[in-house]
Amino acid sequence: MDPFRIDPARLYDVRPDGRVETAVAIPDSLIAQHRARLRRWWVGAVLLNALTMGTTVAAAAVLGWGVAARIAILALLAFPLLAVAPALARFAAPGASRRHHARPRDFPKP
Numbered sequence: 001m002d003p004f005r006i007d008p009a010r011l012y013d014v015r016p017d018g019r020v021e022t023a024v025a026i027p028d029s030l031i032a033q034h035r036a037r038l039r040r041w042w043v044g045a046v047l048l049n050a051l052t053m054g055t056t057v058a059a060a061a062v063l064g065w066g067v068a069a070r071i072a073i074l075a076l077l078a079f080p081l082l083a084v085a086p087a088l089a090r091f092a093a094p095g096a097s098r099r100h101h102a103r104p105r106d107f108p109k110p
Contacts, residue, residue: 030094045081054087069104 052075060068 026094034094038089040083041088044083045071045078045084048078048081049075
């Protein structure tokens, strides 16, 4: 039987309840892609919100409150887009640790 060898590219963690958790090093290119995607979402959401809110203000000044109120619905619909980038940062981050339901066969017994 081969002795257990630790792979330096992986992080091994055994929880107090005996579950094994591993994490693999994340390539820098993948992190850069993820950050670029977050930036695109954030900038797009901010610009869309600025555009819809600016249009509402302009409509209130030029066309009256009734038209501005109808256009303001677009601003209300665009507002939740500001939460997409933080949600992606929290839930779609690359390289989350993987929790195993059972120990791998080659993992040493406690």
